[in-house]
Amino acid sequence: IVDCGFEHPSEVQHEAIPQAILGTDILCQAKSGMGKTAVFVLAILQQLNVDEKDTDVKVLIMCHTRELAYQIKNEFDRFSKYFPNVKNGVVYGGVPISDDKEMLSKAHPQILIGTPGRVLALVRGKHLDLSHVEHFVLDECDKCLDKLDMRKDIQSVFVETPVKKQVMMFSATMSKEMREVCKRFMNEPHEIFVDDDTKLTLHGLQQYFVRLAENEKNKKLTDLLDALEFNQVVIFVKSVQRAIALADLLTECNFPAIAIHSRLKQPSPP
Structure with missing residues (x-):
């Protein structure tokens, strides 16, 4: 964390990380730029126990775009500097699925980041085993669950994971209706919300x-x-x-x- 230039946690990190590293389910809404990604990256790395022989996917993180998937991968790369046995991989649609099959079979990532459709395709093709997943994360969960076809993909993936696991969901915006949808996937989550709409806009941005x-x-x-x-x-x-x-x-x-x-x-x- 120090190597990455961090000295003090943001408000959302201060509230969420202590609960997250205990394995508590987390439902978090906070504006962009508050460091939500670091919450689940650090919490997962703190809890993850792997060695060089571990080839099972222990962590599944899904988001709605490949660009966001790569941003998340980059955060794991940064923070896992002193975790030599931790490997991550990214899968998404729009490229040959054979590339993903090869990556999974050769790299054996314990942390997999991907878009729901491609993750589901790999599961259905028997190329991805999710039976050892310990942490399930949705980033920008409102975007993932708002579209019914993507929600169905996520539900289909979710049931392939163990019943006992940590579930964390994060978003910059979340309606009350969407909160209830999210909580169907969770077990008594610790909820963190920014209810004041004025706080959802970064300082200096006029709308x-x-x-x-x-x-x-x-x-x-x-x-x-x-x-x-x-x-x-x-x-x-x-x-x-x-x-x-x-x-x-x-x-x-x-x-x-x-x-x-x-x-x-x-x-x-x-």
Whole structure:
């Protein structure tokens, strides 16, 4: 921890880590930048007992994007510097599943990070055994469980793990309804919530919203782009189709734009 430059825990780390290292189930909502990832990474490393002969997956962490999966892997790499026997691996869709099979059979990671669909495919193909899992984590759990198809994948994976295990779930935002969904996977979890909406925004970031009818959105967006001074703008939308259509519209309105979405081919991260 000292080598990574940490001196004092954040508020959420101070509250969550002592409970997490005891093996308690954790349900945690805290804004981005508060160090939620370090909570489960440190708690897991503190509890994990492996040697060079251990080839079973003991830890399963799932998240909704491969980019987040790699961020989590990087945190494990950083904090496991003095744990030479600890190995981790990442699996996700969009690349040949044969690559994942090879990684699992050769590297034998005790910590596996992945997206739900690919994890389930490996389980169903008998390439991944989850019967020794001791820690089950969902990062950005609201994103994972909000989509019904992804929730079904997670449920199917969950039942392949032992009944007795630690379950931890983390998110920056979580509705009361989503909390109840999360708790169905857990056993009397220690709950940590930031209820004040103003605390969910990082310091220095201003947010505004405009209430509009659906048919008014495009006009208002182009008016805002005309009025604002900017170098680059990122616009988030809810679907691939919307992203493509909006990029075409903005380009026609002399705002050069590209659409980035899940259907694009991506090179494998290093």
